[in-house]
Each structure stands twice: as C-alpha cells, then as structure tokens.
Amino acid sequence: MKNIEFKAVTNSCCGPTPTDCCSVPANTEESQLVGLSSEHAGLPVAIIGAGPIGLAAAAELANRNQKFILLESGLKVGHNIREWGHVRLFSPWQYNINKAARSLLLDQGWTAPSPDELPLGKEIVEQYLEPLANLPPIKPNIRFNSKVVAISRRDIDKMKSVGREKQPFVLYVETEGGTETIEARAVLDASGTWGHPNPLYASGVWTxxxxxxxxxxxxxxxxxxxxxxxxxxxxxxxxxxxxxxxxxxxxxxxxxxxxxxxxxxxxxxxxxxxxxxxxxxxxxxxxxxxxxxxxxxxxxxxxxxxxxxxxxxxxxxxxxxxxxxxxxxxxxxxxxxxxxxxxxNTGSRPDFSFLREIRLNIDPTTESAESLAPLIDPNIHSCGTVRPHGQKELQHQENDFYIVGMKSYGRAPTFLMATGYEQVRSIAAYLAGDLEDAAKIELELPETGVCSVNK
Structure with a gap:
C-alpha cells in the first residue's frame, strides 16, 4: 500500500509553478477550527466526487486559499451525469452554476450560457464542469480513477475517543496501481447517490x-x-x-x-x-x-x-x-x-459502506444528516420550501466530516443543485475560519408542489 505524502506538492497545488493561491496563512485560526495540531493543519481538505457539487466545493476552497484534493472514481469529471447526458434539466442555467465557480471561470475568459436556457446533462458537463475542472487553481488537484473505499482517523478505529479529533483523516483510495492512503484535515463526501437505485419492491428490499x-x-x-x-x-x-x-x-x-x-x-x-x-x-x-x-x-x-x-x-x-x-x-x-x-424510476439511496469507521449522525428515516432531516422530510416539504442550510446543519459527530450534495439528503427526493452549492459555500467558509460567512444564508429557491411524496 502506497502512502501519499501530500505536503510535497502543496507549493504548486494551483498550477505548474509555485504559487500561494492554495496555501494556508500561518496566522489563521484553521488549526483551532478543525481541532488538529499545527503539525497537521497544513493538510488538504479531501473532496470525494468530481460532479457539480464536488467541483463547486473545489472552487469555493480555491477562492478562499485553502488546500484541497479532489478524488474522482471515474475517468472524467461529471462521470455520473454523463450517464444521463441526454436528459434536459427543468431548472435553467441560473440555478446550475456555483457563484465561486462562475467567478473563477469569468476571470479566465469563459462565456457563460444564457441564464434562462434549460441545459441537457451533457451540456452541464461540456459547457461548465469541464472548463471549471481545467482551471489552474483546480486542475492540478484532481485525481481521476481514484475510488475512495474507506475513511478513518490515523491509527485509531471508530471505537477510540481519546485524542480522536487531533488525528487527521486517512482516505484509502483504490487506483490502477493498488491502494493508496491520503491524509486530510477535513473531508467532504460529494459522491452522490447515482448507481445505488431503490428496488422495485414497495418494501424497499432487494430480492x-x-x-x-x-x-x-x-x-x-x-x-x-x-x-x-x-x-x-x-x-x-x-x-x-x-x-x-x-x-x-x-x-x-x-x-x-x-x-x-x-x-x-x-x-x-x-x-x-x-x-x-x-x-x-x-x-x-x-x-x-x-x-x-x-x-x-x-x-x-x-x-x-x-x-x-x-x-x-x-x-x-x-x-x-x-x-x-x-x-x-x-x-x-x-x-x-x-x-x-x-x-x-423509484429514486436512489446513499452508500455508507466506505464510511464504517466514521462516526455519523444519520437520521433513521431519511438517511440524511440527522439535524437536516426535519428540514427536508418529503412528507412535509417540497423542493422549494426547504430552508437553506450549511455547515451547522451538516455536521456529524465526526468533526470536519461532511456529506454534501444529493447524498446529504439521503433518500429524500427534494434535492436541488443550488442547495448543494450553498452547502459547500458555507462549509468552505467555515474551514477557512470565516464563521460569519459560514452562518449566512445566500439562497433563494423557486416554489413547487412537485416533490412531496404524500399529500
């Protein structure tokens, strides 16, 4: 098993030449926020999944000069979206582009799509995700064909509590070369739920x-x-x-x-x-x-x-x-x-199999983050009536571990892409030490009556 030493590449994490665009200032409160000792505070934030939410998280972190590494199990960005690339979204471009990502793209001369047009899935990939992934602050930090199969704390299992928050996360990553380990100060799981459909049976059981x-x-x-x-x-x-x-x-x-x-x-x-x-x-x-x-x-x-x-x-x-x-x-x-x-088309469910060593607070009904569940219960809420939420609601018992994007909603079908963008904006602000910005609400969603499962 190969152990990846991330520190060796941190000086060039935003491009092929040395730059401080992803460095962490020595006088920040970062080590206090994430609970790590100063020895580990320079480790990156690990993002799992290079879809819209994972790449938005990368853009938000890059915008705040935070180190990150983005791990994608597929060979290209938007791997899951490519499987439904022929489908047209019902939300126009204005709801599908993250603000930090837009800013980074425009700085590089990107031409934004018309905000009122309805994109196909493949257009989201080709016109937005691919240009975003190729930006200098992001491209060097993406690793493709890298499947996260387990996450733990360094040298301790789920049972041990003493000193737990002082230890960095360790991600076990399968690549063509075998299994590697990557250490991180925080983890954002943006792997989604695609590929884990619900079964046909009304009981919800596979047979x-x-x-x-x-x-x-x-x-x-x-x-x-x-x-x-x-x-x-x-x-x-x-x-x-x-x-x-x-x-x-x-x-x-x-x-x-x-x-x-x-x-x-x-x-x-x-x-x-x-x-x-x-x-x-x-x-x-x-x-x-x-x-x-x-x-x-x-x-x-x-x-x-x-x-x-x-x-x-x-x-x-x-x-x-x-x-x-x-x-x-x-x-x-x-x-x-x-x-x-x-x-x-009976929806999908989250995969927690690689999170067995992480202490999660999961609601037993929705399988979302426990504090988020009352806000997204589809028996009560539609897509547009869910209150914007961020770092505070997405916290788990395991400090600085977050499930974001569609997977954060568990089995609830009320997720919208814009909601995920607000999630990662808030978390990135928190990890950068900006508690005031992390607590802000910067999201307005259109009203609908479509998403509730019961009337």
Missing part, C-alpha cells in the same frame, strides 16, 4: 426475484437512440415511479408510441391518485417543471398511458420472455401480465 430479471429492467432514464429503440418500440413497457424521472421517461416513450402504435405504456406508482404526480403544473415557478406535469396529465387523459395506482409491487416472476408483476392495489391482489421491459 433474488428482481435480480433474476435484470435483462428486462433498466434503472434510470434510458436514451432512446436508434440502436436502443428496438428494445422498447412495439413492446409492453412498464414505468415504475412518480417523480420527474418517470415523467421524462414516459414522454420519451410516447414518442416511440407515435412511431409504432403497438407500443403499450403502463405507468405504475404508489400514490393514491395519479393527480398527485402532476405536481404544481401552472403554479410551479420553474416553468419547465410545471409543463412536464401538465404534458403527462394531458397524455393520461388522452389514453396514451395506462395508469395503475395505487399499486405496491411485491414480486416479479419471469414467464417465457416476459415479466409478470404481482402486487396489491387498495388491499386487493392484482397481477400485471405480459410486461416486456420495465423502467424503474
């Missing part, structure tokens, strides 16, 4: 039944390219879920149905009434999000989509080359037969 029919199931929003259309065109397709992903999926499939009317669309959800899935419609302050609900409403009324709700899936059974779905509706048993393909 062998579901795993045995994986060739008939897709988790996410499939890109219906010419090569991929044959999988769904002219088939009986079930879409499971009631959020924005399900609505986008249904709109794409309706276009296939127009080409081949034999395409049969079944929409399965757990809500008591289909109207609950339409959201704010004309009352949504994000026009595209409201329009999404309105268009689906019209298609359902026109008979283009068969709705089965409330329906709770309990079992899947393969019959020939098709799937039989068994479940209940209003307490009665009901079978859905002859399904060729299933597309699952």
């Amino acid at each position: 062998k039944d579901e795993q045995s029919v994986q060739q008939h199931v897709f988790y996410g929003i499939p890109e219906l390219t010419t090569a991929n259309q044959a999988k769904y065109k002219g088939k009986r397709v079930a879409v499971v879920g009631s959020g924005h992903s399900a609505l986008n999926t249904l709109l794409d499939l309706v276009q296939l149905k127009e080409v081949d009317p034999r395409t049969d669309l079944v929409w399965i959800m757990r809500k008591k009434r289909v109207e609950e899935a339409y959201g704010g419609e004309e009352n949504d302050q994000l026009e595209a999000r409201g329009e999404l609900g309105s268009r689906i409403h019209q298609l359902v009324n026109a008979g283009q989509i068969q709705v089965i709700t409330p329906y709770h899936i309990e079992r899947l059974k393969k019959i020939g080359e098709q799937i039989q779905v068994l479940g209940t509706t209003n307490g009665e048993k009901m079978e859905i037969n002859g399904i060729d393909q299933m597309i699952v």
Whole structure:
C-alpha cells in the first residue's frame, strides 16, 4: 500500500509553478477550527466526487486559499451525469452554476450560457464542469480513477475517543496501481447517490426475484437512440415511479408510441391518485417543471398511458420472455401480465459502506444528516420550501466530516443543485475560519408542489 505524502506538492497545488493561491496563512485560526495540531493543519481538505457539487466545493476552497484534493472514481469529471447526458434539466442555467465557480471561470475568459436556457446533462458537463475542472487553481488537484473505499482517523478505529479529533483523516483510495492512503484535515463526501437505485419492491428490499430479471429492467432514464429503440418500440413497457424521472421517461416513450402504435405504456406508482404526480403544473415557478406535469396529465387523459395506482409491487416472476408483476392495489391482489421491459424510476439511496469507521449522525428515516432531516422530510416539504442550510446543519459527530450534495439528503427526493452549492459555500467558509460567512444564508429557491411524496 502506497502512502501519499501530500505536503510535497502543496507549493504548486494551483498550477505548474509555485504559487500561494492554495496555501494556508500561518496566522489563521484553521488549526483551532478543525481541532488538529499545527503539525497537521497544513493538510488538504479531501473532496470525494468530481460532479457539480464536488467541483463547486473545489472552487469555493480555491477562492478562499485553502488546500484541497479532489478524488474522482471515474475517468472524467461529471462521470455520473454523463450517464444521463441526454436528459434536459427543468431548472435553467441560473440555478446550475456555483457563484465561486462562475467567478473563477469569468476571470479566465469563459462565456457563460444564457441564464434562462434549460441545459441537457451533457451540456452541464461540456459547457461548465469541464472548463471549471481545467482551471489552474483546480486542475492540478484532481485525481481521476481514484475510488475512495474507506475513511478513518490515523491509527485509531471508530471505537477510540481519546485524542480522536487531533488525528487527521486517512482516505484509502483504490487506483490502477493498488491502494493508496491520503491524509486530510477535513473531508467532504460529494459522491452522490447515482448507481445505488431503490428496488422495485414497495418494501424497499432487494430480492433474488428482481435480480433474476435484470435483462428486462433498466434503472434510470434510458436514451432512446436508434440502436436502443428496438428494445422498447412495439413492446409492453412498464414505468415504475412518480417523480420527474418517470415523467421524462414516459414522454420519451410516447414518442416511440407515435412511431409504432403497438407500443403499450403502463405507468405504475404508489400514490393514491395519479393527480398527485402532476405536481404544481401552472403554479410551479420553474416553468419547465410545471409543463412536464401538465404534458403527462394531458397524455393520461388522452389514453396514451395506462395508469395503475395505487399499486405496491411485491414480486416479479419471469414467464417465457416476459415479466409478470404481482402486487396489491387498495388491499386487493392484482397481477400485471405480459410486461416486456420495465423502467424503474423509484429514486436512489446513499452508500455508507466506505464510511464504517466514521462516526455519523444519520437520521433513521431519511438517511440524511440527522439535524437536516426535519428540514427536508418529503412528507412535509417540497423542493422549494426547504430552508437553506450549511455547515451547522451538516455536521456529524465526526468533526470536519461532511456529506454534501444529493447524498446529504439521503433518500429524500427534494434535492436541488443550488442547495448543494450553498452547502459547500458555507462549509468552505467555515474551514477557512470565516464563521460569519459560514452562518449566512445566500439562497433563494423557486416554489413547487412537485416533490412531496404524500399529500
């Protein structure tokens, strides 16, 4: 196992030539804030994940002259977004660009996209994340193909309390060369929840039944390219879920149905009434999000989509080359037969497996940070009614460890990108010793009625 000594490269962390843009002034209160001795105060802040929130954290830290290292398991920035790059966001550019990142980009002659345009996922990557990652204050500090598999404190496990806060974090990172260790004074986990979908079953449990029919199931929003259309065109397709992903999926499939009317669309959800899935419609302050609900409403009324709700899936059974779905509706048993393909949009859940040695305060219901849970409970809040929050609400029992971005919301579906930007702005200010700025609220979100899970 190779131990990475970060101090050897700190003088050039913002570019190929020596610079102080990422150095920590000797007279700061940093060592007092993070609880480390002065021996360790010069260690970097470790950021996990080079998506929008991870790169925003890098920009915020660079803007405050703080050392950092950004670890990305993929080969490029925005690795997860690239998998849904064909999907258009319902929030315009003005909500998708971090302020510190914008400032750094504009200083380098970047041309900002029109604030009112709705970007595709791939446009977020190409027009924003890639230029940001290539900036001199950020590029030298990114390490790709570097998967964090464990985090602990130096030389002590989760059980030991004495002197714990005086020890730096140690990140165990898998690379092509093996497993390396990196020490850090603070950690921001911005790894997200993509790649960890919720199962089909209403109980939320993965079973062998579901795993045995994986060739008939897709988790996410499939890109219906010419090569991929044959999988769904002219088939009986079930879409499971009631959020924005399900609505986008249904709109794409309706276009296939127009080409081949034999395409049969079944929409399965757990809500008591289909109207609950339409959201704010004309009352949504994000026009595209409201329009999404309105268009689906019209298609359902026109008979283009068969709705089965409330329906709770309990079992899947393969019959020939098709799937039989068994479940209940209003307490009665009901079978859905002859399904060729299933597309699952039931949300995702956080992966805590590499955080077993970190002392976390996780809410048992939402799986978010414990103090954040009352603010984001989807049984109470919609996307726009969640109060802005930052460092204070995201603290765990393990000082200077933070879960940020979508993963900070656990299983709650109410996260917006702008919320994550405010999170990392506040945390970066705190780690830089600016407690006043860390406590500020600098976020306004549009109102919506779409995200609540219950009405």
